Amino acid sequence: MIVIGGTSSKKLAQDLAKELDSKYVQAQVSRFPDGECYVRIEEDALDDDVIVVQNTHPDNNLVEMLLIQDAALGLGAKSVTSVVPYFGYSRQDERFNKGEALSAKVMVDIMGLTSTRLASVDVHKPVVLDWFAGKTYNISAAHCIGEFFKDSGIDLVLAPDEGALDRAAAVAEAIHAEFDNLEKTRLSGEVVRMAPKNVDAKDKSVLIVDDIISTGGTIEAAANQLKVLGAKSVIAVCTHGLFAKDALDRLRKCCNAVYSTNTIENEVSVISVAPEIAKVLRD
The missing domain is CATH 3.40.50.2020 (Rossmann fold)
Known part of the structure; x- marks a missing residue:
C-alpha cells in the first residue's frame, strides 16, 4: 500500500x-x-x-x-x-x-x-x-487515549453526557480508573449544577473525555464545577480538537491540561x- x-x-x-x-x-x-x-x-x-x-x-x-x-x-x-x-x-x-x-x-x-x-x-x-x-x-480513539494516560495517575474518567459513556468506559478500562458521566441539574432559572452522576470527584484526578471540542463551553463549565466539588485536578482530552473561538486558551485557564488526538493538527494534538x-x- x-x-x-x-x-x-x-x-x-x-x-x-x-x-x-x-x-x-x-x-x-x-x-x-x-x-x-x-x-x-x-x-x-x-x-x-x-x-x-x-x-x-x-x-x-x-x-x-x-x-x-x-x-x-x-x-x-x-x-x-x-x-x-x-x-x-x-x-x-x-x-x-x-x-x-x-x-x-x-x-x-x-x-x-x-x-x-x-x-x-x-x-x-x-x-x-x-x-x-x-x-x-x-x-475508536479510546484505546490510543487510554494508552497515553496509562501512567498519569488518573482516578476518574468522565463523559460529558450519558450518550458518551461508552467512550469514557473504554478509556477508563485501559488506565484502570473509575468512570461516570456528568449530569446537569437545574437549580434555578439561571443556575445549573454539573457533577458526576454516581461517583464523588473530591480529591480525585479527573479526565474528561469527549469526541469533539469546538467552542469548549461544556468542558469549561464542567471543569470549573469539578474544582468546586473538590477535584484535585481536571484534564480535558478529545478526539477532534477544533478549538473554535479561543476555546483552547479558555480551557487552559480552568483545566490543568488539554490534549487532543492528531486527527486535526494543533498545538495539543499529541496523541496519534x-x-x-x-x-x-x-x-
Whole structure:
C-alpha cells in the first residue's frame, strides 16, 4: 500500500505509513490566485493500493481530497481508500427542518465517487457511514487515549453526557480508573449544577473525555464545577480538537491540561490514532 497525505493531517498520514510499513508520498498542493486548488503527486506511477489521508473540514479540504484521489487514479492506483480523520458534516444526518440539505449523505456520496473504502475516527453519528457503497470503518480513539494516560495517575474518567459513556468506559478500562458521566441539574432559572452522576470527584484526578471540542463551553463549565466539588485536578482530552473561538486558551485557564488526538493538527494534538487506523486497514 502507498499512503498519500494531504495538507490537513500530515503527521497522522506519516505515522500511518510507518505503522503499515508503507511508502509515504506527500501530495503537492497549492492555490491559484483565484483560490482554486492545484494538486500534483510527483510520482511516475502508483501501481498499488493507495490510502489518501485528508480531512473534509473545512470545505477546502474536501476539494483537496477529491483532487488527490483523482490524481492517484490517474497515476494507475489499483484502489483508493479514503481515510478521513475528522469527517466534517457528519452531524447533519437528517433534514431537521424543511428545505435543509442532508449534508452527511452528500459528503458520503462524494467520497464514493473516487474511493472504495472509507475510514474515519469517532464519527459523531456513525450511522451516516451506512450510505457509503463500499466498506467502511468507524475507528475508536479510546484505546490510543487510554494508552497515553496509562501512567498519569488518573482516578476518574468522565463523559460529558450519558450518550458518551461508552467512550469514557473504554478509556477508563485501559488506565484502570473509575468512570461516570456528568449530569446537569437545574437549580434555578439561571443556575445549573454539573457533577458526576454516581461517583464523588473530591480529591480525585479527573479526565474528561469527549469526541469533539469546538467552542469548549461544556468542558469549561464542567471543569470549573469539578474544582468546586473538590477535584484535585481536571484534564480535558478529545478526539477532534477544533478549538473554535479561543476555546483552547479558555480551557487552559480552568483545566490543568488539554490534549487532543492528531486527527486535526494543533498545538495539543499529541496523541496519534495511527495504530488503530492501521489495524483495520490491514484487513
